[in-house]
Structure formats: C-alpha cells, structure tokens
Amino acid sequence: MKRSLAVCLCLLALPTVSxxxxxxxxxxxxxxxxxxxxxxxxxxxxxxxxGKRMDYTATAGTLLLYxxxxxxxxxxxxxxxxxxxxxxxxxxxxxxxxxxxPGFASALVDVGGFGPRRIVWPAPGDIRAEQPPYRxxxxxxxxxxxxxxxxxxxxxxxxxxxxxxxxxxxxxxxxGDAVAFxxxxxxxxxxxxxxxxxxxxxxxxxxxTRSAVLAQDLVRKGVYVNGVILCSTVLDLPTxxxxxxxxxxxxxxxxSYAAVAWYHHRLHxxxxxxxxxxxxxxxxxxxxxxxxxxxxxxxxxxxxxxIAARLxxxxxxxxxxxxxxxxxxxxxxxMRRLLGSAYAMTGRYDARFTTPxxxxxxxxxxxxAAGASTTxxxxxxxxxxxxxLVHNLHxxxxxxxxxxSGKVFKAWNWDYRSPLNGLGSGVGNLHARDVxxxxxxxxxNDPGMQLMLNNGYYDMATPFFATNYTLSHMxxxxxxxxxxxxxxxxxxxxxYVNPKALPALSHNIDAFIxxxxxxTRG
Numbered sequence: 466m467k468r469s470l471a472v473c474l475c476l477l478a479l480p481t482v483s484x485x486x487x488x489x490x491x492x493x494x495x496x497x498x499x500x501x502x503x504x505x506x507x508x509x510x511x512x513x514x515x516g517k518r519m520d521y522t523a524t525a526g527t528l529l530l531y532x533x534x535x536x537x538x539x540x541x542x543x544x545x546x547x548x549x550x551x552x553x554x555x556x557x558x559x560x561x562x563x564x565x566x567p568g569f570a571s572a573l574v575d576v577g578g579f580g581p582r583r584i585v586w587p588a589p590g591d592i593r594a595e596q597p598p599y600r601x602x603x604x605x606x607x608x609x610x611x612x613x614x615x616x617x618x619x620x621x622x623x624x625x626x627x628x629x630x631x632x633x634x635x636x637x638x639x640x641g642d643a644v645a646f647x648x649x650x651x652x653x654x655x656x657x658x659x660x661x662x663x664x665x666x667x668x669x670x671x672x673x674t675r676s677a678v679l680a681q682d683l684v685r686k687g688v689y690v691n692g693v694i695l696c697s698t699v700l701d702l703p704t705x706x707x708x709x710x711x712x713x714x715x716x717x718x719x720x721s722y723a724a725v726a727w728y729h730h731r732l733h734x735x736x737x738x739x740x741x742x743x744x745x746x747x748x749x750x751x752x753x754x755x756x757x758x759x760x761x762x763x764x765x766x767x768x769x770x771x772i773a774a775r776l777x778x779x780x781x782x783x784x785x786x787x788x789x790x791x792x793x794x795x796x797x798x799x800m801r802r803l804l805g806s807a808y809a810m811t812g813r814y815d816a817r818f819t820t821p822x823x824x825x826x827x828x829x830x831x832x833x834a835a836g837a838s839t840t841x842x843x844x845x846x847x848x849x850x851x852x853x854l855v856h857n858l859h860x861x862x863x864x865x866x867x868x869x870s871g872k873v874f875k876a877w878n879w880d881y882r883s884p885l886n887g888l889g890s891g892v893g894n895l896h897a898r899d900v901x902x903x904x905x906x907x908x909x910n911d912p913g914m915q916l917m918l919n920n921g922y923y924d925m926a927t928p929f930f931a932t933n934y935t936l937s938h939m940x941x942x943x944x945x946x947x948x949x950x951x952x953x954x955x956x957x958x959x960x961y962v963n964p965k966a967l968p969a970l971s972h973n974i975d976a977f978i979x980x981x982x983x984x985t986r987g
Contacts, residue, residue, distance in 0.1 A: 512581040520549040525860040538631030542624035558612040559662040565671025568873035570623035571616040578961020606971040621873040638878030643678040663982035677904035692981035700901040704931040712758040717931040720746040724922040725816040731781030812838030815957025901939035915981040
C-alpha cells in the first residue's frame with residue numbers, strides 16, 4: 466500500500482503523461498562541448514646523456530581530431546621533445562609513446578624513465594622517499610639520444626578531452642582508441658613535417674594492446690612503421706585473466722611466481738641463477754603442469770601430490786596449500802600467501818614492493834586497496850609531473866591533469882574483430898580481445914617492421930611467459946620471425962622504476978631504434 470501511494474504521489478507531481486512526453490520532445494539537445502583552439506608552448510632545455518650535453522626543444526600542446534565531416538571531436542594533449550642542431554632533422558627517428566590502462570595518461574612513461582627528465586623513484590621499503598618533496602633530475606638514460614619523442618595522452622586522460630560533437634563511444638574502445646591515435650599521428654607528421662622520419666611506436670601495458678591495432682591501422686593508411694616497442698606486453702587478454710574453465714593463466718603465471726619467490730628468498734635452497742630458475746619453471750609449466758590442469762578431476766591423487774610438491778619447490782608456498790587450491794592458485798591468493806605469516810602482500814605491478822594488510826584474514830584484499838607498487842610511486846608521479854608542467858614546460862590549464870580515469874575504464878568497449886575471424890565458424894567472436902593477429906597482419910603487410918618486447922621478471926600484471934605464449938600463437942609468417950627482439954629486466958611492470966635496470970633498457974631501445982632506422986640516427 467505504501468509503495469502504491471508513493472507511485473501515485475509521483476504521478477500527481479507530473480502535469481500529465483502526454484504533457485511529460487511533450488516536454489521531453491521539447492527539451493533542447495545537449496550542446497556540444499566547446500571547441501578550444503589548438504595551442505602550444507615551446508621551451509628550450511638541455512640534458513646530459515652518456516656524458517655529453519644535448520640541447521632540445523620541448524613542445525607542450527594540443528591537436529584537434531575530426532570526424533568524417535571535418536567536425537572537431539577531441540582535443541589531444543601531447544609533449545614533444547626534439548633534439549636541436551641535427552642535420553636532416555626531418556629524417557631523424559621519431560617515437561610516439563603512451564601508457565595504457567585503458568584510462569592512463571602518458572606522464573608515467575615520460576618522466577618515469579624515457580623522457581629527458583625523470584623522477585627519482587622510491588626503492589622497495591624506502592617509505593620516507595614516498596613522501597614529498599620529490600626530485601626530478603637529469604635523465605642520463607633518456608632515449609632522446611636516439612629518437613625524438615612525442616608523448617600522447619589518450620582522450621579522457623591528461624589534458625585530452627572530448628570536444629564539439631565528439632562522443633565517448635568514438636574513443637573509449639579498442640577500435641576507436643586506435644583510430645584516434647592514428648589520426649593524431651598523421652596530423653602531427655603533417656603539422657611538423659616529419660613524414661620522412663623513421664617512425665616508432667612505444668606502448669606500455671594496455672599501450673601494447675593499442676600498438677598492435679594501431680600499427681595495423683597505420684600500415685593500412687600507408688603510414689609504415691620502422692619499429693614497435695612493447696613494454697610489459699599483453700596482446701591476448703584471456704592469457705592473464707583467471708576465469709572458471711580457463712586453465713591457461715595458471716601455467717603462464719607460474720614462471721613469474723617463481724621469479725618473485727626467488728627475489729623474496731622464499732625458496733630453500735635459494736637457486737643461484739634467476740634466468741635458470743625461470744627456464745626450469747617455463748619447461749615445467751608448459752608440460753607436466755599444463756597436462757595436470759588439463760586432466761581436471763581425472764588427475765590421480767598420487768600425481769596431484771607430486772605436482773603440488775613441484776609447485777611448492779618453484780614458489781615456496783606449501784604443497785598442502787597447492788592441493789587445497791586444486792593446483793590452481795590465482796594471483797591475489799599468491800600475492801597474499803607468498804610472505805607467509807608476515808601479514809603483508811606483494812605488489813601486482815611490481816612484486817618487489819610489499820605493503821601491510823589491513824584485513825589479513827579476509828579471503829581477498831579489502832576494498833580500495835591501492836596495492837604495494839601503486840602506493841609506492843603514485844604520490845611521486847602526481848606531484849612531480851604537475852610541478853614539471855608548470856615550472857619547466859610553462860604549460861598551464863584550467864583543467865586538472867588526469868593521471869588516470871575510472872570513467873574511461875568503465876566505459877571501455879572491449880569488442881574487437883580479429884583479422885583471423887574468417888578462419889572458422891563457431892559461437893560468438895572466438896578471437897575477441899586477442900589483438901596479436903592484428904600485429905602479425907601489420908608486420909606481414911610491412912615486412913620491414915621490427916618488433917621489440919621488454920619484460921620485467923617481477924611484473925605480475927602482464928607476466929612474461931604469457932607474452933611468449935602469445936608470440937608463438939600470433940600467426941606471424943616464419944620469414945618474419947627474425948624481426949622479433951626480446952629482453953628481460955629485474956624489475957616489475959614499470960621497467961624504468963628500478964634505476965639499476967634503466968641503463969640496460971635504454972641501451973637496448975637505442976640499439977633497436979638504430980638498427981630499425983637503417984643507420985639514420987642524428
């Protein structure tokens with residue numbers, strides 16, 4: 466009775482049903498967001514790389530994106546660094562760089578370690594260094610030595626935003642996002658006369674997913690790419706998602722579990738060589754362990770006990786717990802159990818970092834747990850970059866700089882039609898969320914394109930063995946296998962956070978760019 470009365474009162478508050486419909490029809494359409502003018506702020510700086518001073522120009526600005534009717538749809542923010550005093554500067558290598566998420570701005574890959582200035586990151590356990598003030602220093606490992614750089618903020622992140630008649634569905638999805646980046650790159654090449662430069666894409670995390678689709682889009686438009694640099698790679702999302710009935714991630718995560726256990730000295734005896742341990746874990750994961758998972762309930766008790774003991778040997782987690790978990794330990798469980806009774810859990814992005822647990826007896830971490838690695842670096846990133854924009858690049862805005870956007874992530878359209886969809890029949894899109902074939906198609910259509918993969922041993926977000934599995938199943942023609950180059954580093958997801966790993970990472974990227982540019986370095 467009370468519910469009926471409430472409904473009646475609501476209806477009485479309206480003039481009439483027909484009048485309400487009339488009012489809806491008469492309501493004005495939502496006005497398009499204002500279209501700002503393109504702008505840029507140019508400043509001049511220098512950096513010391515390899516003991517040599519390098520003068521460079523920084524350009525912080527925006528470019529507009531347009532729809533098919535040439536109506537503005539988005540304003541995209543970027544920061545470009547170009548080396549001064551270079552002969553044939555229009556032919557110097559040019560790298561377009563970005564982060565992932567989806568929903569993250571590019572600041573992290575800029576001042577994180579690839580740009581000319583970098584943050585002094587807190588080391589694992591250095592709580593005091595996680596507090597302000599933070600230090601931004603000369604980056605003597607910047608890859609500006611080998612390539613000009615353009616850091617791009619995806620629409621909805623940083624200072625990039627939807628304008629005019631743009632709609633979120635145009636940008637917040639695998640396909641729309643790649644189309645937007647492709648248009649930005651074309652507009653930048655035209656605006657700054659860089660069409661003849663050797664071109665590179667550098668993406669981190671979801672940025673690697675973007676790079677696969679983006680490379681195919683660019684090649685299809687006649688924009689050939691000399692090289693694609695993937696950092697902390699994920700191209701086939703089911704390989705890292707623990708879902709009921711999907712046993713593959715358990716096997717693909719095991720080598721990372723072993724590496725992290727080695728770092729935290731949970732293995733007894735401690736193996737002397739990390740690469741050797743990882744190689745053994747990979748062999749076991751791809752053979753005996755995968756076969757045991759495949760057997761399911763048909764696995765004999767004695768064999769289950771044997772596999773559990775082997776898993777304990779690789780991870781330092783008791784065999785009894787592996788048996789209790791039915792040989793399937795998800796990442797959250799592993800992160801909480803590795804350190805035993807310390808009531809601490811490892812980071813997901815970088816398992817070198819740990820943090821105390823507020824709810825150690827709950828089966829899963831509590832709500833709003835930022836995670837150990839995020840907790841360690843987020844304050845330094847936010848404060849340092851905002852300060853850098855204003856005081857070093859002299860760029861100001863009425864908008865807040867969005868390092869990450871939950872709105873973008875929640876609205877993301879994960880549907881994707883693979884180039885290999887026509888290979889067979891079945892129910893649904895069998896290749897959804899696997900973009901590796903797009904990268905294979907791009908490399909096949911542009912046979913000179915080189916591919917570089919950089920992975921961290923302690924990355925628990927995009928495990929390196931999953932990357933290797935994806936590469937071996939991406940459908941790349943055999944003659945192009947020599948175009949793939951892969952390196953590993955003693956760090957987590959953000960490869961530049963470990964200052965001991967950054968020099969090797971930068972050196973390898975410099976060498977890759979030089980080789981893929983056919984010696985045109987300036």
